[in-house]
Amino acid sequence: MEKEIDFDRVEYATNREIENDEGEKTGYVKMFSYDTELYFYEIECPYCQNVFEGEQELDQRPWWIECPDCTRSINVYRIKDKAEKKVKNRGPEGVEDADVDVT
Secondary structure: OOOOOOOOOOOEEEEEEEEOOOOOEEEEEEEEEOOOOEEEEEEEOOOOOOEEEEEEEOOOOOEEEEOOOOOOEEEEOOHHHHHHHHHHOOOOOOOOOOOOOOO
């Protein structure tokens, strides 16, 4: 990402791999915001491997950013939301005290 980042002002930042439809980690997203409204990002599309960057106002989740090359929509989810979804889907139904490792 070419944009100079003032880490003292950052309200949100992420740097992680992103998956294609088959669940393979074939792309990445680097994103930050100073005010949690305007987000700056660099993305490697998990579908066509095009690397692009931009800035966009994002408010309500989930966030979807379209690749300018293949026009596929890329979901930039909250890590916490994805972890909570995994927790809800584990174990047999009716188990209240399931031992779940969320990392």
